[in-house]
Amino acid sequence: MGLKNHNPLDNIQYRILDKNGIVLKEEDLPKFTDDELMYLYRTMIFSRIIDEKALSYQRQGRMLTYAPNIGQEAAQVGSAYAMEKNDWLVPAFRELGSWLVKGVPLRNIYLYWYGNEWGSYMPEGIRLLPVSVPIASQLQHATGIAMASNIKGEKDVTVAYVGDGGTSEGDFHEALNFAAVFKAPVIFVIQNNQYAISTKGSLQTASKNYALKAIAYGMPGILVDGNDIFAMYKATKTAIDRARNGEGPTLIEAYTYRLGAHTTSDDPTKYRDDSEVEEWKDKDPILRYRIYLMNKGLLTDEIDESMKKELEEEVASIFESIENKSDTEIEDIFKYHYEVMPPQLEEQLNEYKSFLEGGK
Amino acid sequence: MANTLNIVQAINQALMNEMELDNTVVVYGEDVGVEGGVFRATVELQKKFGNTRVFDSPLAESAIVGTAIGMAINGLKPVVEMQFSGFVYPAFNQIISHVARMRNRSRGRYTLPMVIRAPYGGGIRALEHHSESMEALFAHIPGLKIVIPSTPYDAKGLLIAAIRDPDPVLFWEPKRIYRAFKQEVPEEAYEIPLGKAKIIDEGTDITIVTWGAMVRDVQKAAEMVKAKGIKPEIIDLRTIAPMDRDSFVESVKKTGRILVVHEAPKTLGVGAEIISIVNEKAFLYLEAPPTRLTGFDTTFPLPRGEQHYIPSPERIAKTIEDVVNY
Structure with missing residues (x-):
């Protein structure tokens, strides 16, 4: 079934590319150039290498807690690639692929997970909000950004992410309701990776899927195979075009799987079977896209190997550029709470500095 | 206009x-x-x-x-x-x-x-x-x-x-x-800077810090004690955070006494912070214990009981006298 007749109540995932890399819906296939096709592959590989390296640095005690994205690259890269440069991206915290598409330098991303706020200082021109730790609270910011675009008569669209667990929060409801009532140009992407830390989807909702929740809000809902980069792109692009055209918000559920742990502090073997993980490895979003590109003659093992080698070196060099030289400046802890530092804060800063300097 | x-x-x-x-x-x-x-x-x-x-x-x-x-x-x-x-x-x-x-x-x-x-x-x-x-x-x-x-x-x-x-x-x-x-x-737009308190009544005997609706009650109480020869200095804090600390610290250096009056509950209320600041910055000027007169540490009562909750001008006047005559 195509997107036009998609009904989330049918509980059928929208899919273009199957797990064997075969195109199911030729008519829906995005018209990407070869360069674009390779860019998408490279970005997914980049994301995975960043994750794998971060996990290994973490194990070596060189990195702090880290939330890997492995298995969700297509859901992230595919949806973000449908955005225009001026569109706003409002992340939760597991959207590395989207950040890369948006142009956030890896240095920022690693600096954030390394424990320095400067990681969240987005370079000018990149409309992306910092990581939002309180689950689903960011969706309201997305709706507000989109409402402001409407009020100002601007055509920018906002894309916001949340996880399956986040749909249980009240903020999810309020954000979607506001968005629909005010026809805000915002797309909500649920990355349904099956687990909220250890809690399964069946304990988050009694709905058949998350996408159908859109119906009650009065907006379209699309249930997508989140491991199919083409379907993710197509669904998001359709929703974005619709929003830009003044037709309001859309809810997209990317049905995917977190192949790794919630974060490095989590042990997923406690709450899921290896067999389940193995099954999903077979549906790895990169695997099927790789086959597609190889069948198309765009990718060879040699190109693949050299690309990975080059990216691994880049990732390592960026990590080394921040490692052991990213301690927070004392002033920075105080400086950014208000435009002008109140006397109380100034006094606390000065007292502490004078203690450090051995003064009285 | x-x-x-x-x-x-x-x-x-x-x-x-x-x-x-x-x-x-x-x-x-x-x-x-x-x-x-x-x-x-x-x-x-x-x-x-x-x-x-x-x-x-x-x-x-x-x-x-x-x-x-x-x-x-x-x-x-x-x-x-x-x-x-x-x-x-x-x-x-x-x-x-x-x-x-x-x-x-x-x-x-x-x-x-x-x-x-x-x-x-x-x-x-x-x-x-x-x-x-x-x-x-x-x-x-x-x-x-x-x-x-x-x-x-x-x-x-x-x-x-x-x-x-x-x-x-x-x-x-x-x-x-x-x-x-x-x-x-x-009629036209004008600004009053945030973070600046206002001395609304100058006096020499006691500093009273308050804000919001309590300001008027404190003013009424001040009239009562003035009749008895007490001259309170009343500070309307206006901005609770960030707080204008100098306003009341300087005042206490002159009066030697401080009373904070607020409608909110007492424990860990804003009055506690004000008095801590006074203790830190003007300890040696104090002639009486810094004092709070506030709402109770209770849920705000429904209408038949609310007259007991908000400190009345009479209670404020009594507390002023207690502090001044300590």
């Missing part, structure tokens, strides 16, 4: 002025559009500025604040209303987790020029949750500013300053005195 206005009219005029001067200012909340707010603070705004800039929102405090964050990030200056300050708790997460932190989290890339207005305090014979004074909850949070005016003139000037402030401001309006008295208020 000046008009004679009460507090709620002065607030309305401040919004009118700023919406006229700055088309990025938008006003929304529950019943603020068509009806003009349950206290009529936003009356006529929608008629004048249209329903794109002044609108009724769904009934959801968290989203009212949460969407205002997004709007502020995207170039607007939202002034949102919580229908009562006692209804703000669903928005607590947005205020504490995001309103207060966005500037710091993004190292100054995203700032939030926004105002959250709410009618505040007791004394209007209302239902549960319509009467409380919980300013200390917010004053404790790094990154927030909280303002409580006590006169029409101040309400207008402080609200305009709050709207123009580059950082988020909680503007809590003492609804007990919304319509209690009128004052000459200039």
